Amino acid sequence: MTARPDPWADLRSLTRARIALGRAGGSLPTAEWLGFSAAHAAARDAVWAELDLDRLDADLGARGLGPSLRLASQAPDRATYLRRPDLGRRLDAASAARLAAAAPAGGCDVALLVGDGLSAGAAQGHAPALAAALAARLRARGLALGPVAAVRQARVAVQDPVGQALGARAAVVLLGERPGLGAPESLGAYLVLGPRPGRTDAERNCVSNVRPEGMPVEGAADLLAWLTGEALWRGLSGVGLKDERGLLGP
Amino acid sequence: MSRYAATVGRTRFAFRDLREVMARASAPKSGDELAGLAAGSARERVAARAVLADVPLVRFLEEPLVPYETDEVTRLILDGHDAAAFAPVKELTVGALREWLLAYETDAPLLAALAPGLTPEMAAAVVKLMRNQDLVLVARKCRVVTRFRNTLGLPGRLAVRLQPNHPTDDPAGIAASVVDGLLYGCGDAVIGVNPATDSVAGVEGLTRQLAELVERFRIPTQACVLSHVTTALQVMARGAPVDLVFQSVAGTEAANRAFGVSLPLLAEARDAALALRRGSLGDNVMYFETGQGSALSAEAHHGVDQQTCEARAYAVCRRFAPLLVNSVVGFIGPEYLYDGKQITRAGLEDHCTGKLLGLPMGVDVCYTNHAEADQDDMDVLLTALGAAGVSYVMGVPGADDVMLGYQSTSFYDSHYLRQVLGLRPAPEFEAWLQEMGILDEDLRLRPLARGHRLLEAASPRAREGAR
Known part of the structure; x- marks a missing residue:
C-alpha cells in the first residue's frame, strides 16, 4: 500500500512550510521522511564542518584581500565550542601574540574578521565575496582597514578582543549562522563600535541571512558599509542605530 | 562543619548551602556546567542527592534561594504560600515527599489540593530525586483542567x-x-x-x-x-x-x-x-x-x-x-x-x-x-x-x-x-x-475531497481576491 497524497497540494505555492505532504496511514510518506532527513543531515554536517584556511586565503587573494591573519578562540574543538560559548568569544594565547605582532602602528578604522561560527560552509562560501565587497565600500569612504583576521571556533564577540588588539575604531565579523533545515549555509555579519571585551549584544548591529536565496552579498555590503560609516560618525552602534537609509536625505 | 555533607564511597562531600546542594544534585546539564554550578563528579552528584533527600521541606520556606528583599518572584512564592494546603506534607523531607507522591493513595484530588502548598523549590527538589519513570508516573496522576x-x-x-x-x-x-x-x-x-x-x-x-x-x-x-x-x-x-x-x-x-x-x-x-x-x-x-x-x-x-x-x-x-x-x-x-x-x-x-x-x-x-x-x-x-x-x-x-x-x-x-x-x-x-468530516469515529483521518470547505480559507484564488 502506498501513501495517500493530500488534495490541497496547490497550497504549497503559498509557503515554504512543509504542508500537504500526504500520509501513510496518519504518518509521513517515505519520500518526505527521507527529504527531511537529508535537510537535517546537511544542517548537521554544516555545524561540524571545519574552516579550510588555505582555501579561504586563496578565495580572499583572488579578490585582492589577505592572506588572513590566522587566529583561534579558546575553544579547542567543535564539541567544546558548542558547549562553551564563553570560550568562543576569547582568543587563545598564541593568537593574542600573533595579533600583537601584526597590529598596524597607529591602529585602523575597521577590523574585518571571518569566523566559522555555527556553519563553516557559510563562511567558506560567502565570506570572501562579502569581505571584498565591504572592503571596497569602506575604502571608498576613506576608511583604513586592518589585516583580515580568520578565526576558528569563533563566536560573534571574538570581534571584541581582535578589534581591540588591532587598535580598530570598529569591528565587523562575518560568520556562519546556526543552520536551519532549509538553509545550512547562511552568513551573518555583526558590527560593533569601539571593540573591547565586555561589549554586549545590544551594542552590535546584525545583518543576517546572507546567502544566494536570502540577502544578496551586494545588498549586505551596502548596508554594512552604511552602518559602519554611521556608527563611526554618530559614535554609537547597536539598538540605537537603525537602518534609516531612505528616511534621510541623499 | 557544613550542615550539608555526605559520604559516598570513601569520599566526604560538603556543600556550602542549600542552593549549592540543589545545583550539585541536578541531573547533568551543559547549562549548569557553563554556569559553574554542576557537580564535579558523578559521586558528588549522588552525595548531593543524599543530602537533599534529608532536607525537611520547611527549610525551603526558611531559606530562600534567591533573596526575598530583591526579587519579586521570591516574594510571590513566599507571600502566596498556602500553609493549609501544605499541611499534609509539612513534616516530610524531600526524600519522603518523593515516596508520598509515588504512593497508591496519592491521587489526582490529593495532588490538586497539595499544589498551592508546594513552592517551586520544593517541587524542583523532589524532581531532582526522581528518575524518568517517576516523573512520568507522578505527572500522570496530576489533573489540571x-x-x-x-x-x-x-x-x-x-x-x-x-x-x-x-x-x-x-x-x-x-x-x-x-x-x-x-x-x-x-x-x-x-x-x-x-x-x-x-x-x-x-x-x-x-x-x-x-x-x-x-x-x-x-x-x-x-x-x-x-x-x-x-x-x-x-x-x-x-x-x-x-x-x-x-x-x-x-x-x-x-x-x-x-x-x-x-x-x-x-x-x-x-x-x-x-x-x-x-x-x-x-x-x-x-x-x-x-x-x-x-x-x-x-x-x-x-x-x-x-x-x-x-x-x-x-x-x-x-x-x-x-x-x-x-x-x-x-x-x-x-x-x-x-x-x-x-x-x-x-x-x-x-x-x-x-x-x-x-x-x-x-x-x-x-x-x-x-x-x-x-x-x-x-x-x-x-x-x-x-x-x-x-x-x-x-x-x-x-x-x-x-x-x-x-x-x-x-x-x-x-x-x-x-x-x-x-x-x-x-x-x-x-x-x-x-x-467537518476530518476524523472518523475511530479518530482516523478520513480521505478528503478536493473541495473540502476548509480549503476555501486558504486557496491561492482566495489570496488573489484578498488583494
Missing part, C-alpha cells in the same frame, strides 16, 4: 497547538499552514502564530485574520499571536479581538526584566484580556512559555541551577491562571541542554514540575541543529510525555519551523501519539473534527 472555548487537560485527551509560522508573516502562507494543521486534526490547544515582527500593526493584522477564521468555521478553539505582552496591550487598546495574551517568562525578577516584563505588567495584560470576555467556556486567558537556561542566558540566575530557576518561572505562571503553559525545552540550544538525553530529562522534569504546581503543562518537544539530537530522540520524549499525560504538544508543518529555524513536533507526530496511546482531542474540538 482549563477552559476558554474548549476544555483542555481531561484524562485520555491530548491537545495540539497549531503553529503556522511564516518567515515574513504572509497572511496567505499562514492560512495555508493553519488549514493543513486543521485537516490533520490539530489546533485544539490554540492556533498560535509566532510573528516575525513585533509591530503593533502586524500583530493586529494577524490577530484579526485568525479571529475571522475561527469565527467563520465556528472552530471551538482559541487563537493567539505570540507577541510581547506590551504589544498585546497596544493591540487590545486598538480593539483587536485578542483571545489569549502570550508572554515568555522566567524564574527571577532580573531575568523577567531582561524579557521586558514584571508581575504588575502581566496582571495588567490579563485584566485587559479578561475585559474582552471572549471565552465561552472559561476565563483562562494567558499563555506562557518558559525554558531551562533563560535565567542564565540573561545572567540573572543568582547561582541557582537552571531546573530550579525553571520551576520558579512556574510560580509566575500560576499567579495568572493560564490556559496553557509550555516549556520550549530544546529550543534554547546545546549550551544549556547538550543532547537528546539532556533534552529528554529536562522535558520530563519541566512537565512533572509544572503539573505538581497545578499548571496546564504542555511541552514543545524540540531541538536545534547544533544540538546532539534528532527525530528519534524527539519520538522517545514525545512518547514518554504522552504516557505522562502531557496536556498538549506543538503541531508544526513537517516538524520544520521555517520562521524560528528549529524542529518541533509535526501534525503527524501528535496523530501518532493519539494512535498509540488512544488519546482523543479536546471534546468540543473532537466533535467539530467529526462534523
